[in-house]
Amino acid sequence: MPPTHLPTAWDDPETRRAWAKLITCAFLGQILWPAVWLGLLLWYVTMSITWTLWLFFVPLLYSFYRAFLQPAYISWAFHTRRLLRAYPWQEFEKPESGIGRIPGATAGDVWLRLPNPERPGEILALILKVHTRSMWWRRRLGRSYSTAKTAQAEKVWFAGDPRFAAVIAAPGPRRLYVLHQCPKDKRGFADPGEASPAALERARRAGVRLPEPQSAMP
Known part of the structure; x- marks a missing residue:
């Protein structure tokens, strides 16, 4: 059962832990996805075997897409916290x-x-x-x-x-x-x-x- 007796969802320790996991993943993604994109880009540029370049093309595009989205995920996580602080479960x-x-x-x-x-x-x-x-x-x-x-x-x-x-x-x-x-x-x-x-x-x-x-x- 959810802690409906509490004034807000944020007053529940388990909810705060769930949000801490959410924001941690968002910040880690902000570090890791750009790093993955740069690493794949360097490998893509320096690879000498031409046919293998296609193996990196899709991961390269996806990692760029995720790196581009990460700031929105961080903003979304903080908006989640504002809602949890205002409303009960x-x-x-x-x-x-x-x-x-x-x-x-x-x-x-x-x-x-x-x-x-x-x-x-x-x-x-x-x-x-x-x-x-x-x-x-x-x-x-x-x-x-x-x-x-x-x-x-x-x-x-x-x-x-x-x-x-x-x-x-x-x-x-x-x-x-x-x-x-x-x-x-x-x-x-x-x-x-x-x-x-x-x-x-x-x-x-x-x-x-x-x-x-x-x-x-x-």
Whole structure:
């Protein structure tokens, strides 16, 4: 069972350990992937046997891709911490999920539906866009049949607000992953909808970009 009795997910020692592992891997990747890319590039340039160059071409491209993405992974890890510091864990058993066929989702997008915290009868969808970080979850959610993999995601830990953003995790917690609602405009602001002032303030503390209240605008 998740530590739902704690004020926030961050108050749980196991959650802090899971995040420490996450940020450590992000920083190690920032060091190792560029090193791997440079090493493969040097080998690629200095190899005298021409036909073997093709063996290094794909690893060279992939290591460059990962080195390019690592700063975003570090930023993503710190955003994960802000959400964990703002919201408590909740547990959902066999939450509704699917692939495509909802507004905002492409044919290959996996989605997860969870209740509005202020309107339990209203169910909101969060979309897992295709990304390296989402692959573990995409292989386990959205299936219409049961497998050994889907059984690993029958219970989902959730810290956040499905109207804005949240961290999901496998029980433990493990496999921390951030979900966002699509921004309402090109500036990246989330839609405040009819959320209460307290919910909006908590979302801001969690790092969600929201438009300023009308009373604060000139």
